[in-house]
Amino acid sequence: MTASEQCQLLEVDDEKVLQDWKERARAGEQISLPNDVLEGIGCVLSVYASLVILLDHDRSKGWVRAPNRAPLFEGKCAMSLMTSGNRKDLENVARYLLSERYR
Template identity: 80%
Template sequence: MTASEQCLLLGVDDAEALQDWMEQARAGDSVSLPEDTLEGIGCVLSIYASLVILLSHDRSKDWVRTPDREPLFQGKCAMSLMASGNRKDLEDVARYLLNERYR
């Protein structure tokens, strides 16, 4: 993902702040994140877990960027929906994949 996409998915306005948080986490330091960012991380982890279960690693990378005919995506790729800046869109993708897992 690009830094811009990462910020959109996590609800972070400042790419530099996101980079600082990641560096602190890698160093093993405590990081205090806003609730909205934690919710975004939860959605991303759910999406990742679903893709690992449903698809191979290579196919999952492709799936995120491939246009999809499912009504949710309206011919767009999942990444364009997830990175729309609207948390509901990210949650909808996570929910869609959870439903696919349990079909």
């Protein structure tokens, strides 16, 4: 995932801010993140966990970028929906995958 996509997923306006958070986390420093960023991280982790359960690693990478026929996606790939700038779209992808897990 590109740095730009990471920022879009977490609704962070500045790539430098995200990079700083990652460097500080790797250094073991304590970081205080805004609630909306934490919510975005939770959604991303939910998507990741669902993909790990539903698909093998190689297929999961492809799934995120492949066009999808499910009504939610309207032929778009999950990544384009998740990075639309609307948190609800990211939440909807996470919910969709959860529903697929329990189908």
